[in-house]
Amino acid sequence: MSYKKLLDNEIEEKIHEEIVNIIKPYCKGTNKVLDLGCGDDWIANKIDYKTLHLVDRELEPINTTGILRGNIISYKMDIKQFLSFAEEMDAKYDIIFLLGVIEHLNHKEKGNLLGSVKGLLNDGGIFVMGYPNARSLNRVLGVEMDLINTPYVLTDGDKQIGHQSMYDSRAINHFRFYLQLKTERIEGIMFKPLPNFLMLKYFRNDLDKFVEIGKEVGWEYCGYILAIYRKENES
Numbered sequence: 001m002s003y004k005k006l007l008d009n010e011i012e013e014k015i016h017e018e019i020v021n022i023i024k025p026y027c028k029g030t031n032k033v034l035d036l037g038c039g040d041d042w043i044a045n046k047i048d049y050k051t052l053h054l055v056d057r058e059l060e061p062i063n064t065t066g067i068l069r070g071n072i073i074s075y076k077m078d079i080k081q082f083l084s085f086a087e088e089m090d091a092k093y094d095i096i097f098l099l100g101v102i103e104h105l106n107h108k109e110k111g112n113l114l115g116s117v118k119g120l121l122n123d124g125g126i127f128v129m130g131y132p133n134a135r136s137l138n139r140v141l142g143v144e145m146d147l148i149n150t151p152y153v154l155t156d157g158d159k160q161i162g163h164q165s166m167y168d169s170r171a172i173n174h175f176r177f178y179l180q181l182k183t184e185r186i187e188g189i190m191f192k193p194l195p196n197f198l199m200l201k202y203f204r205n206d207l208d209k210f211v212e213i214g215k216e217v218g219w220e221y222c223g224y225i226l227a228i229y230r231k232e233n234e235s
Contacts, residue, residue: 011196014207015224018189019099019130020046022226026126031094034120036079036113037101044072053093055082080109083116092122099130102175103163110165114178121231127181129227130189134166136223137193157195169220172227181229188219189226 020043027033027047035043038054054074075082079101096117102110117127133139139151148155152166167174169186176183191213192199203210214222 009196009200010204010207011190011192011199011223014211015189016042016046018211019043019226022185022187022189023047023095023128023228026095026128026228028094032092032122033095033097034091034093035097035099036082037098037104039100041072041074043097043099049095053091055079079113083113083120086120087116091120092125093120094122094125096120096125096127097129099128100132102129102131103165103167106164111178114175118180118231121181123231123233125231126184127179127229127231129175129229131167131171131225132163133168133188133219133221133223133225135168135221137191137221138195138223139166140221141193167225169225172225175227176229179229181231183227184230185228186219187226188214188217188222189224190214190222191217192223 024047027049029048029050031049033047033049033052034055035041035052036055038044038056041054041056044052044054050071052072054072055077057076057078075085077085098113098117102113105113121127134151136151139148142148143151151168154163154166158166172183172186189211190207191210194202199207199210219225
């Protein structure tokens, strides 16, 4: 299966829209871009780039050496395989995306992946990582209401979509330990006081307002965290 099972609902769409709004200023038509665990490659027609490499276990057609679609190359392989392949090719990128993937990896996979990112970036390149926030207000309230023991517990819903861990804002520095990159920007996306199904039931037509509220309340309690790291010039 893919690294991430997309929920395909309006909440995911709003989060994707806001991710694009945040990252667009970094995306130029001269960039070589890598999207690890790209899922349905939703980002491909949303940003500017010179070349885009897409990596996921469910991409079609099957071809471990890549399939060229214009300036997009798709690699159907797991991330570990691709990292070995990229190292052999001495591949370098200006932007690397890892969106909604880190929570699907076990501890060893996480360490291996994050430890490899710096070597794949050009000097001045950026690494963009996004993940659902374990301390989103809906999960904090779930603890207060005795629905879950801690915000970090994997609920049945988490397990159903393949989550292996949940991370909050404190993970930013934890990830940086592996990455050895400079933290450039942190953003929270969408204030989410209720689980997705209740947000859609009661506030389906007001989701834009919750995106705006998220900008006011701060990223620590938003539903999704987006972190941008930069590789400083080493020359």
